[in-house]
Amino acid sequence: MQITKEEFKKELEQKLDSQFAVDVEHASLGELYSALSNVLRDGYAPNWRETRIKEAHEGKKQVYYFSIEFLPGTLLRSNLLNLGWMDTVKSALKDLGLNLDDIAAKEPDMALGNGGLGRLAAAFMDSLASTGYVGNGNGIHYKYGLFKQKFVNGYQVELPNDWLQKHNHWEVMRDNKSVLVHFGGQVNLVQKDNWMTPEYNGGYSIKAVPYDIPVVGYHTGIVNTMRLWDAEIPESEEINYPTIDDRRKVEDLTSILYPDDSSYSGRLLRLKQEYFFVSAGLQSILRYYTKDLKQNDMHNLPKYVAVHINDTHPAMAVAELMRLLVDEYHIDWDEAWKITVQVISYTNHTIMAEAMEKWDINMMTQLLPRIMQIITEIDRRYVISLTGKVAESVINDTRIVNNGNVQMAHLAIIGSHSVNGVAPLHTHLLETEVLKEFYELYPERFNNKTNGITLRRWLQIANPKLSKLLDQTVGRDWRTDSAKMLLLQDSYKNAKVLKQINEIKLENKEKLAKFIKKTTGITVDPTAIFDVQIKRLHAYKRQTLKLLHIIKLYHDLKNGIDHPKRVVIFGAKAAPSYTYAKDVIKVINEVANVINNDASIHGKLKVIFLENYDVTLAEKIIPAADISEQISTTTKEASGTSNMKLMANGALTVATMDGANVDIAKAVGQDNIFIFGLNKDQVYDYYNKHDYKPRDMYNSDQVMKETVDALIDGSFSKAANEGRVLYDSFLQENEEFLVLADFESYLQAQKKIEENWHDQRSWTQKALVNIAHSEEFNADNTVARYAKDIWGLKKLN
Ligand code: CBF
The missing domain is CATH 3.40.50.2000 (Glycogen Phosphorylase B;)
Known part of the structure; x- marks a missing residue:
């Protein structure tokens, strides 16, 4: 059932009146959310009933x-989108001096x-x-x-x-x-x-x-x-x-x-x-x-x-x-x-x-x-x-x-x-x-x-501007026929499209920066590299490897070795009884505290761990990401899906050849992704031969040693005990997640990222290739x- 702007406004007013005895002007956002969702229910109810009849009939x-x-x-925005009401409702609300995002934020x-x-x-x-x-x-x-x-x-x-x-x-x-x-x-x-x-x-x-x-x-x-x-x-x-x-x-x-x-x-x-x-x-x-x-x-x-x-x-x-x-x-x-x-x-x-x-x-x-x-x-x-x-x-x-x-x-x-x-x-x-x-x-x-992922949600709802750009460049059909997204590659050398992709990313980063400021009090620079790792907290997903990279960057900056400005953003929950994962959170938070408050590095590195990662938060972070961290121990991640959502939003992936990263690498080509780390045979070789000796690696690599030692040398004293737990885990013989084995190769991949970042045009071209090829991971096709x-x-x- 379609609806006009005027019909919608009338329905909304009626619902506000019957549910809360208020008018639009005096309604709270919560009341508006409730009334709006009820208007929407009336909109899809006939279809719901008819679908059930049809099912039984056919x-x-x-x-x-x-x-x-x-x-x-x-569900508010996705129901609006799927019912085909999004534009009408947005515009009707605007007429009433309201904003859909503010109302939608009331939904749990x-x-x-x-x-x-x-x-x-x-x-x-x-x-x-x-x-x-x-x-x-x-x-x-x-x-x-x-x-x-x-x-x-x-x-x-x-x-x-x-x-x-x-x-x-x-x-x-x-x-x-x-x-x-x-x-x-x-x-x-x-x-x-x-x-x-x-x-x-x-x-x-x-x-x-x-x-x-x-x-x-x-x-x-x-x-x-x-x-x-x-x-x-x-x-x-x-x-x-x-x-x-x-x-x-x-x-x-x-x-x-x-x-x-x-x-x-x-x-x-x-x-x-x-x-x-x-x-x-x-x-x-x-x-x-x-x-x-x-x-x-x-x-x-x-x-x-x-x-x-x-x-x-x-x-x-x-x-x-x-x-x-x-x-x-x-x-x-x-x-x-x-x-x-x-x-x-x-x-x-x-x-x-x-x-x-x-x-x-x-x-x-x-x-x-x-x-x-x-x-x-x-x-x-x-x-x-x-x-x-x-x-x-x-x-x-x-x-x-x-x-x-x-x-x-x-x-x-x-x-x-x-x-x-x-x-x-x-x-x-x-x-x-x-x-x-x-x-x-x-x-x-x-x-x-x-x-696969719901591309419509991760683009149209989370990143409406990018979605609009797709409409303009490849036509609107990509929403139901994602293969059309590949046409975006025709704009590979189109300066105007590249500029628009850049502008949209910057705008999304500015928005996220505001959210970070509001929720954590920390100021981040939207022109920095937004480096994102969002997923459950688990030893195999190796938030720990990212942590070591952060410490290495911090040491460099303290020692006068320059790096492009970077904001590392984590979102992750640890299962309540998983103490190791909780220790990782504590260490990251304390490392972040030290780094974010160290004036001597002039804000070149910021570490933000956003609380309460969920779908709603993902919708804020993903459109703003430049880098997608997919750094699990090869063989351990079945597929991953944040890798797909992030690429669809133009983030470049740094990844081990694990899970669906392999398929992303195939889709975008080696030039448009940063691959590092042990491959599956090397991982199984360690497992089968039981000859992984991280302590030998640590003793023979000064950079690794200094980085890992920072966990126990008092640098992050508020997480001394938890730092020790991580330190011991990395050095344990036959450590299952092979963190130190991939350390050097991960640093190389990060170096390459920095080199590429300097050439913004080519960076955006890589982003464009990633957006186009995310069509392969459309849940409709799965x-x-x-x-x-x-x-x-x-x-x-
Ligand atoms: O297949 C969906 C996802 O499932 C997990 O999250 C899971 O809970 N087992 C895996 O860890 C992911 O790799 C996978 O993408």
């Missing part, structure tokens, strides 16, 4: 994307995730609706999103992120679609009507209530649904929870994202959450299949339904779908297994062992007795199917239940028809190293789907590949 296959994280950020960031895989899930939701597919999200309606990060004396402090406090204007609670999820008790199988039927003794049920969030497609008229489940006490059982405390214990199931898994109770809660949203999601899918689609043959389920497991958190979907098919729909085990494998597919997002979840058998038996029975049976049959055909060691390594644990990745692989990695190198490593034995067993299941190769979807008519 009966096309639908994908359900199961993910413990969704990171949509804020929906930080229901931690990092890349949650943001990817949100990007896929947008792309599915924007390219005409029916795709549904399935996740958890956390009461508190990822913690709010504050720095107190340089330390990370985590505060609750009460994003729902002011009500989520987009969601619709659909109580009539609630389901019950059962936990605990004991299960016996009894023969009933020729069927082994589970009989539950004890345990308890929790009511899963769906909150539906619309996903508005870009100019398609399609509005899909992201369904997030909340926990409530079933009405029939209220009597068993007489006190508020009792109730809270149940409702806390969906309170927090990633409960601390260093304690038993934390792990139990996480397991509960995983089963909760998986069971609720699958129950509602089967109800839709039978009731709305009026299908009664479960054998046809794979023609209508694809369930995608985003990493291992939802891997219990394999066992839960088996439970529903066998116990509830009385499908024979072998048939049910065929259906399950055809329905389910799985993406692996990391090779880090810590992320390959496993659950203690006893915990699982207590909490989910029937699921444990089913997993045991899947495992038993798996072992039988391979006995005598492959080496016993292969069976032991790959079976689901071993060493007292349920291996969730094994369950996901064995129960899926497709297993994909997220960049070619990552998929290759899965096939040849991490999941090698599985690859040999099921080569046909493995495939690669390189990640989703199209999933839809075709894995899910077998057809677009809605």
